[in-house]
Amino acid sequence: MQQSSNENDNKHRKNMQKLQWLRLSVQLIFLAILIGGLYKFVKPAFVVILPLAFLAGNFFCGWLCPFGTAQEVLGKIGSIFMRKKFKVSPNIQRYLQFSRYILAAIVFAHIADSLFDLSSINAYKPFMRAMSGNLAQTAATFIMLSFLVVALFFERPFCNYFCPEGIKFGLASLTRFLSIKRNAETCINCKCCDRACPMNIEVSKGNHVRNAQCINCFKCIAACPKRGTLTYDRVNPLDSLKK
Ligand code: SF4
Ligand code: SF4
Ligand code: SF4
Secondary structure: HHHHHHHHHHHHHHHHHHHHHHHHHHHHHHHHHHHOHHHHHHHHHHHHHHHHHHHHHHHHHHHOOOOHHHHHHHHHHHHHHHOOOEOOOHHHHHHHHHHHHHHHHHHHHHOOOHHHOOOOOOOHHHHHHOOHHHHHHHHHHHHHHHHHHHHOEEEOOOEEEEEEEHHHHHHHHHOOOEEEEOOOOOOOOOOHHHHHHHOOOOOOOOOOOOOOOOOOOOOHHHHHOOOOOOEEEOOOOHHHHHO
């Protein structure tokens, strides 16, 4: 009995690893498409990504966005030198997560037309457009590059606190019917899921994730030591309002 349970645990762990490899492969393909200058050819596919977010969560940020991928890849490189990344404490994160909305309001005040460009999928375009003039554009490029440096020791800094593009997909995902679901009865409160989350969500605190920060990376599920405790499953959007 115990042996079969261990086998199932191993199988589950391997499946989760495979899923993370699959996600990384998809991310790298989109990064290559961007580097190859072919991004405009895949852009029409993104009319599906936003409606999908309403139903199943934000797949764009966790699976496709090249700038998110760049931060994640640099994070992996950073892990070679520093196993544990810096994390903002939950008490500060609670407020700090709203910084990207404030920033988005400032960016949109400069380039109001972007507010209505729901098909936009370029994470750094709003920044670059908000900065007019050669000097400002150079400064904007420098700022974006510095985020990549910070990503070596802090997961997805730009996604967490600055990206105006990500909030579009994040807010859409608040109505999701499919999400990360936690079984409180089998949860041992080890908080591995919280530590694994690159968007600093306290997965262990609720029965399911309904948070505009979630990027559907499924790292929380992969990190959970209790097989079946965290799943990607059907959830009732109204449940989170009952608390
Ligand atoms: S938050 Fe912005 S930079 Fe991060 S993955 Fe989403 S769109 Fe890309
Ligand atoms: S680790 Fe889980 S909760 Fe955090 S962003 Fe990824 S899928 Fe969402
Ligand atoms: S990793 Fe799994 S068992 Fe640990 S706190 Fe999160 S849901 Fe519970």
